Amino acid sequence: MPHVTLEDVARAAGVSLATASRALNGMRVTPHLRDRVLAAAAQLAYTPNAHARALAGASHRTVGVICHDVTDPYFAAIAGGVMRVAGDNDLLVMLASTFRDPEREIAYVSMLRAERAPAILLIGSGFEDARWERAMEAELKPYLDGGGRVAVVSRHRSLKVDSVLPENRAGAAAMARALLELGHRRFAVLSGPRALTTVADRLGGFRDELVAAGVPLDPADVVEGPFTRDGGYQAMTELLDRGLDATCVFALTDVMAVGAYAALRDRRLRVPDDVSVAGFDDIPIVRDLAPPLTTVALPLRELGEKVMELALTENAGRRRRILRMNGEVVVRASTAKVNG
Amino acid sequence: MPHVTLEDVARAAGVSLATASRALNGMRVTPHLRDRVLAAAAQLAYTPNAHARALAGASHRTVGVICHDVTDPYFAAIAGGVMRVAGDNDLLVMLASTFRDPEREIAYVSMLRAERAPAILLIGSGFEDARWERAMEAELKPYLDGGGRVAVVSRHRSLKVDSVLPENRAGAAAMARALLELGHRRFAVLSGPRALTTVADRLGGFRDELVAAGVPLDPADVVEGPFTRDGGYQAMTELLDRGLDATCVFALTDVMAVGAYAALRDRRLRVPDDVSVAGFDDIPIVRDLAPPLTTVALPLRELGEKVMELALTENAGRRRRILRMNGEVVVRASTAKVNG
């Protein structure tokens, strides 16, 4: 037989469907009957069909989390925070990775809509792409209208939903200040794809602060690569091939900084003796690198906890709530003082 | 209005429910009508209710993956492989983390059963616990009988399902040989919880090989801690507090080795000059540590790809298939030669 159904249980217990349902859901039922139902259910290894249940109106407890890549420690850390809060609220979490494909991202939202997930969390930088924005809005609008809840980390341009924003711009500016303080005057940046809002913010914040201090950042000193370890490796290698002039390299994410470390090691260059390196995010691993990485510490787990909480909290007024989360520069051994 | 239903679409298009359904599912329908249906659907931002659809018998495409902790690079890497294959097969992946809680693991299986997921993948070491085994079996049996597919990575004791097994025992033995080869004779082991099958296998393989070479491993030299970075840190610290006698420390996982590095650094001890360190798994980050870690390289992504493939392939005979995956010792700079 393909599946044990509630009807089987009811029949085995000699009660009606309604009674069986009530017994299983803990509503008032004569103890005598309740026991018979539970026993029958256990005996038949009955598992209610979640779809039928959802269809029949019972609310379900699986929230969706969409990020670029769970494999990336940045997202893993945030996801960890989300799962903590979800666990406390007896929710199950469904993690999806888009691998930075806007199409796939929208496909996932669509499928979560279809599943009637009570909440959808979008983690990670949005795309600066009008077409994408419109498509996303088209998916989200009816979902929200249908009572769905949406909250996002770090994408803000147009989406009118609750969000928690890492202070990318301010964090990058603070990093610029810290590095200037150490005496650096010639910088290079390992950047990610320009289409990501995070890139625009971090790069802009860094550059503006330098410029404000009278230290220009030549566009040629900004090398672009994928937001991955290998992207960092490539970008750093490219910089090296051109003949590195900078005393300090700022990677827009820690993951890229890891790649940069490897590229430098392959060239027998030492950090920070030959060149200083700084990152952004403070993913857990960077304090275990040699040397430990100077970076902007974002409270990643907390970001995750906050979005989940935002999505959980009723927001009747339907006004967008924004939580700004500060990053803090943590100077570790990867950045050296330079004698001006 | 809460939700646009197929009926709304059908009415708007002036056709019957059946026709609307067929048009949306790409079955033969007069082009004229088909267009009207599609237009209506688009106009109303219609999304089919996945639950209703599943209930009505359409197969659904979300497989469940259960692991201990997605945040751990080991699982993240395997999950990456799973998602690759799933993506190629147009499947969505639902990732769940149990945080090593057997209860929660069973709860997730139960809920995936309820969702009628076409496949469930269990990633990671099983628990050596008869009660757990029985409960798990009780969940899995009816699921399999109902046509569900199950495949696992690295738990083998009792579960009668397709599995891909990292050669933990052989890998650990090979590591022992490699380390003996380097001249080491006094070892310490950073171990995980004994209840995990992986621990038993790796520790056993390592110890047996040493013993075979006439090098005993005193139980006091095996320190147990959680299978985490902090677990490694603690265990290493404990070892150091006792007065480290070994020339080489073998961490049962790379993640623990990372913690060990930190503990050693805090004591101003150098790897490998003061002590050699080896790990197991070859998670991506370890080649970026300083020094790069000697470890047993498991093809993690591939493990993930294989389980997903196992689950996808029909296995009519219902005979358990086992894929054994070899690990290979990769000697990097964290282990030094010792002059015997």
Next chain:
DNA sequence: GCGCTTTCAGTAAGCGCTTTCAGGATGCTA
């Protein structure tokens, strides 16, 4: 032009569950 097959839209029967509604016991008040 007649009976045949073929094509395609519509009708209706569920999928398995929750929940409203109605009715039969039961227990209480007077």
Next chain:
DNA sequence: TAGCATCCTGAAAGCGCTTACTGAAAGCGC
């Protein structure tokens, strides 16, 4: 003991969709 409120149980109506099954229209050979 009659009369009413209280509790439970069971019957039945969907939730939104897919998919036989039905039947009308159209195409074909003779």
